[in-house]
Amino acid sequence: MALLEVAGVSKIFPGVRALDGVSFTLNPGEVHALVGENGAGKSTLIKVLTGVYQPDGGELRYRGEPARFGTPLDAQRAGISTIYQEVNLVPLMSVAHNLFLGREPRNRFGLLDEARMVREATEILSGYGVRTDARRRLGTLPLGAQQMVALARAVMIDAKVVVMDEPTSSLEPREVETLFGVIRDLHARGIGIIYVSHRLDELYRICDTVTILRDGKLVHTGRMADLERRKLVSLMLGREFGEDFTSFTEVPVRDEAGEPVLRVTGLTSRPRLDGISFEVRPGEVVGLGGLLGAGRSETVKAIGGAYPVDAGEIEVDGVRLTRPSTVRAVKAGVATQPEDRKAEGIVPGLSIRDNIALAILPRMTRMGLVSDRKIDEVVDIYMKRLRIKASSPHQVVGDLSGGNQQKVLLARLLATGPKVLLLDEPTRGIDVGAKAEVQALIDELAGEGLGVVLVSSDAEELVEGAHRVVVLRDGVVVGTLTGDRVTTEDLMATIAEAADDH
Template sequence: MTTLPSSSASPPAPTSSGGSPLLDMQGIQKSFAGVAALAQASLTVGAGEVHALIGQNGAGKSTMIKVLTGAYQRDGGSITFAGGPAAFSSPLAAQLGGIATIYQEVNLIALRTVAENIFLGREPKKWGLIQWPVMNAEASRLLKELGISLDVTQPLGTFSTAIQQMVALARAVSINARLVIMDEPTSSLNEREVETLFGVIRGLKDRGVSVIFVSHRLDELYAVCDRITVMRDGRTVYAGNMADISRLQLVEQMLGREIKNEGAQTGFVKSGAGKSGEPLLKAEGIRLGQRLSGASVAVRQGEVVGLAGLLGSGRSELARVIFGADTPDAGTVTLDGQPAHFRTPAEAIRAGLGFCSEDRKAEGIIPELSVRENLTLAILPRLARAGVVDTARQSEIVDRFVAQLGIKTSNPDQPIRELSGGNQQKVLLARWLATDPRLLILDEPTRGIDVGAKAEIQRLIGELAQDGLGVLMISSELEELIEGCHEVTVLHDGHSVARLSGDRITEPELLHAMAQGAGAQDIPAPQVRL
């Protein structure tokens, strides 16, 4: 296999246009509270070029874009745009300078009309009055160029997210932007709408407009992009032509590792092969908008099952459906062979499920509450009578789990925000263990914690499975999947594409399935309507 650049920043590759680049960002540095978010990062985009910008969570993509558009001021490095130095003071300044950004979460005004959103701040006026017929006619024309025909006098909020994204794109076109940045633009679009969007992007390219295309869907990158920049840990690790790098090499660059067979050391203790018998929980053919398109997984008692896939593959979405946080459009979920379509997480908890979210700070801990309160949050109904918490019983439970999990805290009444990330994660694990669950769903359980705490949590997960608990674990770290799981299901673009077990859980097999959308064993996705 071709050897690609290491984690050090690569020199900018020639642009597809062959001339001077439209955008050249070199040596970009940005830190927050002393922590480097960007370190000598680079990005070079040619005129009339569709350029992919990819990387895992925390790679630095969003920070790079915000530095370019003036949302953040860089700490070091240089930016050249359209032949001259660029230092935009705000996103508005960047827009006036010819850079339009379309975010995944549409940042327009839902209560204003479609036409007003397209021309917001630039309304055509005569004698100080807005020329409504002119503005509406021009808005209609712009949307028709994008293949959209609708009543532009209606509030934007009455239309789907897909239409709102097209309106945002029409706004970008209307300001005659020379560079359009699209952040996960297809996440809410169906197949026909994606094709329409790609047609628009090709049209922009023909007009000499450049596009930075941020996406985790490899099929889309190869379909529409000319060149690519890969970021990892705040650095640019690869820049080159799409045609010169395979999907497998892209995955290797994103993850920062080449294919090899020797395993790395983790704290997992895995007991033999996976369990036999009927699954404790089974999800089949799960569909959820454009995010899941036939996802399936099964977990047996005493088994750790991994969910693998690139960012955007649908791992967290599948977990949320199983836990009742989202309602699927189709598919079946069974617990002990019986239908288990949980309408709310509360129903899932009562049935014996627990769920540690990927975002510990936003969806896990309550920072201002104590360790005691955070740990017993899920069992408060059991601890309270007539609205009064049995503090003696609560203390007994808290003390038991603090000792069992080795949670380092000065006392149970210490605010959880003062604990380290690893100890916060242990409190969240204890919260769900206190419910005496049968199945525990863990979304990136060791992300963002130190090596020591990581090994402790990995060991604990293995021991929980040995004690008979079923564990569904989402992880982006191949070592965790290889060494900690009895079985791994791989997702690709919302679809389960491979189920690996035993000695088939290897780095080459995982990387191949993640990159190509195929694996050792295809998983059927029955079309069952709910």
């Protein structure tokens, strides 16, 4: 009998069908991989399984019976436990209190038995490779150790199903081996595991079966060993090897002469990046390719000063960027458009004018007074240049379409007069027409001499928009595509071959 069954489940949000008739089966003692790129529906499916969301169609069956979990607590009480990529425990409480939260041992008088709790917590955690004072605050532990505490807590609640969402993303190699040992133990005890990861070598090492989602739909389910790695990559990306791709735009070939406007050498940000090196010349678009979690966004953030750099060098227009920070990066001429424009980019409650002006206020201020006239002039220039569709500069950005929100963010970046533009998923979440406009704008900016670094999960978009593609995997450069090799097929082959080598 199946442990957990998902039959034709759908989930609809305003304007988005996040899940479209997805079916999924987890058997006792099975390690089942759930994979797909950003927006594939993995997180939504997990939230449906764990009671965060209620399905709009289809049915859940748990241990042979129809199931509907109204809250995550209902799912947890039934025996479905989740370990999230971001540790969701209480950092200011002790390790022991986090481990036993809600199930604290009591003495015969009904009072908390602190000594027993600490003793048992120490014994339990030693089995997970965590050797620390259980009275210590959780937030003082390394992230990997916190993840192990979360894992121990999830298993302790008599779970029948354990969902692991990118569990190794914060772990050192030794901790990963410990985790795999725990997974083997859970497997032997008949506990079903749903394992979400972008690391193909991990999937092939520990998973029995795999389900692949793309754009909210089920595209494949079956035995892991029966699926070749190249086929797995092509199913995730929605492209077949050998398929003939024709670009609707052609990126002009750049002259390789001239000094780079951006030179990255040995860039390391532990544990995310390890020795990233590449160059960007004026007028060149360099793509960063790879699967989700390969280190593309992390590379952009490290160059832009948002991630600490442990080793390596960043040079902008021949000048070394010492002790990188967001402020120093901007002053050096680096402008970064983040992946999540709503959370990290635009300010939805402010007007178009105010959003664009945020980055240039210091230049528009004299003796503490802001020149409204100068701001209006700059805003007018960029609204016209980027063809931002709005009733006026005073329209609230949150009321604009996704494509126009993206243009407002680009306008703010361009107003700083950058030499290098770092674009992380610049066309995500916008319609086809707006997407084409943004792509044309990127080509136009490069044509004016800007150096552009482009991150995109859309392989075809990356190939069409970049002169060169640097392919990453697990924070390491595994190949660079140039000239005639800048094709979707070569990109997928490089990703798949890199996975085979590990």
